[in-house]
Amino acid sequence: MEMNEDRKFGLEKSHGDHLSNHSSGVSADWQFNTPAMSAAPPHPCTAASLVPPLTSSPFLSAPMAEAFVPGLWNHHATSVGGSNIQNTTSAINSIPIGRPVAMSSKGMLLSTPPLIFPPSLPHFPADSGFIERAARFSCLSGGGFMDVNLLRPSQSVAPARKASKVVMETQVQNSELSMTADKVVSLPAAYGSIDQSRMDTRRDRRSPHISNSESQETNFCEGGQDGNVDSSGNSSPSDLGANKRKRTIQDMEKDQVQRGPQSSSEATETKHKVEQNSSKHGGKNGKDNSEAAEEGYVHVRARRGQATNSHSLAERVRREKISERMKYLQELVPGCSKVTGKAVMLDEIINYVQSLQRQVEFLSMKLAAVNPQLDFSVERLLAKNLREFHGSPLSIAGFSQEMSYPRVYPSQHGLGHAGSSTMVNPSDAYRRTMNTQLPTTSGYKELSMQMHNPWNEEIVMQMDYDANHPPNAQEMNRKPDGFAI
Amino acid sequence: MQAAKSFVQAFLKQMLLGIQLSAVSHRSGSLQERKSAIKLSADVAMAVARGSKKWTRGLIASLSKEEQNRSFRQFVLGKDFGRPAKLCHSSWKIPRSKNIVRRSLRFLSKRKSNIRAPNSSVLAGTLVEKRTQVLKRLVPGGESMDGFSLLDETLDYVTCLQAQVDVMQKLMTTLEASKHRADSNAQCPKAKLHLLAMVGSCYSTRKGLWKRLSKRPKLTL
Numbered sequence: 001m002e003m004n005e006d007r008k009f010g011l012e013k014s015h016g017d018h019l020s021n022h023s024s025g026v027s028a029d030w031q032f033n034t035p036a037m038s039a040a041p042p043h044p045c046t047a048a049s050l051v052p053p054l055t056s057s058p059f060l061s062a063p064m065a066e067a068f069v070p071g072l073w074n075h076h077a078t079s080v081g082g083s084n085i086q087n088t089t090s091a092i093n094s095i096p097i098g099r100p101v102a103m104s105s106k107g108m109l110l111s112t113p114p115l116i117f118p119p120s121l122p123h124f125p126a127d128s129g130f131i132e133r134a135a136r137f138s139c140l141s142g143g144g145f146m147d148v149n150l151l152r153p154s155q156s157v158a159p160a161r162k163a164s165k166v167v168m169e170t171q172v173q174n175s176e177l178s179m180t181a182d183k184v185v186s187l188p189a190a191y192g193s194i195d196q197s198r199m200d201t202r203r204d205r206r207s208p209h210i211s212n213s214e215s216q217e218t219n220f221c222e223g224g225q226d227g228n229v230d231s232s233g234n235s236s237p238s239d240l241g242a243n244k245r246k247r248t249i250q251d252m253e254k255d256q257v258q259r260g261p262q263s264s265s266e267a268t269e270t271k272h273k274v275e276q277n278s279s280k281h282g283g284k285n286g287k288d289n290s291e292a293a294e295e296g297y298v299h300v301r302a303r304r305g306q307a308t309n310s311h312s313l314a315e316r317v318r319r320e321k322i323s324e325r326m327k328y329l330q331e332l333v334p335g336c337s338k339v340t341g342k343a344v345m346l347d348e349i350i351n352y353v354q355s356l357q358r359q360v361e362f363l364s365m366k367l368a369a370v371n372p373q374l375d376f377s378v379e380r381l382l383a384k385n386l387r388e389f390h391g392s393p394l395s396i397a398g399f400s401q402e403m404s405y406p407r408v409y410p411s412q413h414g415l416g417h418a419g420s421s422t423m424v425n426p427s428d429a430y431r432r433t434m435n436t437q438l439p440t441t442s443g444y445k446e447l448s449m450q451m452h453n454p455w456n457e458e459i460v461m462q463m464d465y466d467a468n469h470p471p472n473a474q475e476m477n478r479k480p481d482g483f484a485i
Numbered sequence: 486m487q488a489a490k491s492f493v494q495a496f497l498k499q500m501l502l503g504i505q506l507s508a509v510s511h512r513s514g515s516l517q518e519r520k521s522a523i524k525l526s527a528d529v530a531m532a533v534a535r536g537s538k539k540w541t542r543g544l545i546a547s548l549s550k551e552e553q554n555r556s557f558r559q560f561v562l563g564k565d566f567g568r569p570a571k572l573c574h575s576s577w578k579i580p581r582s583k584n585i586v587r588r589s590l591r592f593l594s595k596r597k598s599n600i601r602a603p604n605s606s607v608l609a610g611t612l613v614e615k616r617t618q619v620l621k622r623l624v625p626g627g628e629s630m631d632g633f634s635l636l637d638e639t640l641d642y643v644t645c646l647q648a649q650v651d652v653m654q655k656l657m658t659t660l661e662a663s664k665h666r667a668d669s670n671a672q673c674p675k676a677k678l679h680l681l682a683m684v685g686s687c688y689s690t691r692k693g694l695w696k697r698l699s700k701r702p703k704l705t706l
Contacts, residue, residue, distance in 0.1 A: 229603065325636040332643050346616035349639060353623045356646040361520075364527060364652040368519035370660045 489648070492534050499530030531649050540638045543626015640653050 503526025621627035
């Protein structure tokens, strides 16, 4: 993360044009094709898509920027005119723009090269009120995961003046975001591959993005998700939410303090921040959202120096979403942190998925071999081993206690949603078991009290799939509630 | 963490239940049959435990289509087993007009040939494209997803696969340990305990049902 930050600031420092920086950072991820990119830092620089720096300090690492830039401009969209380049910094000026590029806007993550659009917007009015609102909006939508109320005021962001596309109400955004965020993040986070704090920092810094990408994603896969939403929604992000809220508030204050006395150039910085909050691009989702009254709209502003074409904005949003997803996948797939570029990443992912599937096959074969009668009776498994440690009376007493608990159908568990999902209607046997299988957490806690101390300590599920993350043994020892017998 | 725990529990429970159900139907099959029964219950359990995602729907749909799973389907899917088509939203292909596709392909190939030096972006694009195709085949239900949701579903699928592998490994160590009773104390206590904790928590109240399902005499302890 530090590397990212340094690079981000280095990039921005060297440019003086924050847009180019961000785009260059983003494009750096996927510009593996250009020779310049081979010199690029290995870790994908998502910094580009991050919130612009709060201060506009002079740029330092020009060479790095130069490395990024040639690749960028080579694949620039045709829509960019030569005149637009003037606004970019000297580091970029030398690169010819007019090259036609195979810009395909297929609906795939694949072929759209990352773009940097030179500033094409007329110069933005240095409106202190707007600056404030922009800062607030960007911060608020960054914290848009968790707290709806906190983000309420963001709706007062100025209506689009130039390249406003789609506006979405932050409230809608928030609720959807929390759902999708949880849905997307909770499982990977749960499996220890994404450190909690890292998620916080990343999310906080990329919060404008994530908000947009998540919100967009909800529209894509909203249908069957509602059931699943609650399962993961309530549990994991509470800490994230608290952290994020704190940070966004700090950010807001910082922003407002810093932006107060700043000139119009800084105004563009904040504008960039706002622009990154683009969620729905004009293209497909515009139609959906146009019907929604004032709600369901977010103003998407083109960055300074970028074409205000709805396609380019949409593509930028898409690219950012995709890069974000790739980051998650990178963390999930072991040994992928050094890999850059979509193709190689995808390769690794494919290999990993294949290996996991093969492992499942192999394990099922082994299980079949171990157990010729397919006899997985629970009592046999439990009683034999429990007796060694406890004496069965304890466990059985524990079990019988559980039976007295109300047969709640816990809605926050994924299984509950499996039952309510449209696709599978389990048989009655399944349903009955589902109804009773997960007693309330209070029941678990009580049971765990009865447990022997050594037993308690050992009831730790080592879910460290990612070698980089230490097992959460300590954490889980403290919270045996979900897992005790 | 809570979500993961509940998922793992749900998964384990479903899997053991499924295995029991399939054990009822195949008393003593060959290794292959048993293995596929176990794999089937594991997959179904994973899909059911995860809830409603595109890949879970695709997985269930593809599993339902297989003829050999009919009896299992009856158990699992209940009344709906005869209507796998309804579950197969994800197997829809994105409708594409042939003419348009042809034209665009021609155009693309022309552009590719025109550009002398291999335009690396196009090359990269095709590489990514190829790999996306492969990934689509791997992830269940991936054929009809666009690039972005494909990534998302892959993410989800990978985490669930990891969980599945983990649970199965622990189950296996437990079974092996219980089989060789003598050294069960010494070897792999932790893994076994973990699994037992899971198993116990999942099946605590269903002793009656298990007895009903498993119609074979229990092995002496």
